[in-house]
Amino acid sequence: MPARSSPASQAARPTAGKAATINDIARLAGVSKKTVSRIINNSPLVRKDTREKVEALMREVGYTPDPLARGLAFRRSFLIGMVYDNPTAQYIVDMQYGALDALRESGFELVVHPCDTRSPGYIDGVRRFVQQQKLHGVMLIPRASEDQNLVDMLAETGCRYTRIVPVGFDDRDGRMIVTHDRDGAAEAADYLLTLGHRDVALITGPLAYRSAIERTEGFVGTFAKRGIEVPKSRIIEASYTFESGVAAAEKLLAGKQRPTAIFCGNDEMAAGVYKVAMRAGISIPRDLSVIGYDDSPLAARLWPSLTSVRRQTRDTGRIAATMLIRPDNGPLPVASVRPHLIVRDSCQPPA
Incomplete structure (x- = not known):
């Protein structure tokens, strides 16, 4: 007894190199285009045997519904x-x-x-x-x-x-x-306070971003609750980029009275701090502690690995x-x- 041929082999297949369309599926399966649409969209108004036949055919010819066409x-x-x-x-x-x-x-x-x-x-x-x-x-x-x-x-x-x-x-x-974001920055500040840091600095993102405002206020506010002011000269606005982190770190680490720790509004800017510290012969963490924000893959790849606030992106x-x-x-x-x-x-x- 000859083997039963599949539905796609009983009718003309789509032209080689051309993607199958919903009209091709309907023609090959011997059903209406509306029935195929119902099957694609999981409508209960289709018999089980018809659904199985059409779905098998779609797999056989590699048909993938077009999201825009479905929407129309x-x-x-x-x-x-x-x-x-x-x-x-x-x-x-x-x-x-x-x-x-x-x-x-x-x-x-x-x-x-x-x-x-x-x-x-x-x-x-x-x-x-x-x-x-x-x-x-x-x-x-x-x-x-x-x-x-x-x-x-x-x-x-x-x-x-x-x-x-x-x-x-x-x-x-x-x-x-x-x-x-305020809570994440506050946790970073608490950690530095626990370690004994009092002379700290902050590199923020652009203050047009609410995230930068929240992280700044969370960090500075936590120190303020302990009676410690973070001077405005220790708060540098940057732009969430590596280059802006480099520029901010150059300002903070240039003088003799360097901060003992820097909190950065993201890991990219923290990497910029690493670069400036290395060029200046400042050892992290012996001479300078650094914390980032995001806990991106970069944090674990830096050396030493970067302490960072994970935000579950x-x-x-x-x-x-x-x-x-x-x-x-x-x-x-x-x-x-x-x-x-x-x-x-x-x-x-x-x-």
């Missing part, structure tokens, strides 16, 4: 946008990995939109991005997440969103993941994307991701 058919998109203005590449990569963790096997795809929140027309650019891609929802990453005008625009266009923010904002829909991206693909679009509880200090080898009591 159901008057919504299967695309999630990520809008960001952030100079730290590793942070953005980790956030994307987290979002992709949540979207895997969901049928949704991730598209990204970098922007410059200082540009007067950037909100119109985000609006075009949302409308052209027909986005199902948008993840807003700092600093874009801190702009209420951008949030209001998304609400007006009916696009759901989640905001990743360093501190809670007044959002009636509660679509926030709060990262509590990948988990934050996963939570933000998960909130967006919930079946309903109603108010959401505010989510929290708590930072904590990872102690390594870059700190010790002052000499």
Whole structure:
């Protein structure tokens, strides 16, 4: 008895080198295009044997549903946008990995939109991005997440969103993941105080970023509670980049009265401190203790390994994307991701 041929072998296959379409699947399976659409979107209105036949056929010919086409058919998109203005590449990569963790096997795809929140027309650019891609929802990453005008625009266009923010904002829909940056910086300050440091310095991110303000106030405020003032001359505003960390460290380490410890607003700037210290013959941690923020892969790769505040970036991206693909679009509880200090080898009591 001859072997039974597969459905795809009983009808003309798609042209070699050309991706199969939903019309090809319907023709090869002998069903309507609507039936194929229902199967792709897990509709219960399809018989089990028909579903199994069509799914086997899709696997055989390597058919992958197009997210944009699915959205057009159901008057919504299967695309999630990520809008960001952030100079730290590793942070953005980790956030994307987290979002992709949540979207895997969901049928949704991730598209990204970098922007410059200082540009007067950037909100119109985000609006075009949302409308052209027909986005199902948008993840807003700092600093874009801190702009209420951008949030209001998304609400007006009916696009759901989640905001990743360093501190809670007044959002009636509660679509926030709060990262509590002030608490992370306060824990770093407590650790230095426990080691006996009193003459400390701080390299902040741009104070236009709420994260930089929260980390500065958390660090300085913790010392103030112990009756210790961090002088303004010891607080240098930088830009969350390695180069700006180098420039800030050169100012702080140039004189004879050097601080015994420096807290940096991220690991990139802490790496800049390492470079300046090495050139000046300053030993870390014997002569200078250093703490970063983010606990990026860089922290463990520096020598000595960098003590840093871990802020669970990948988990934050996963939570933000998960909130967006919930079946309903109603108010959401505010989510929290708590930072904590990872102690390594870059700190010790002052000499």
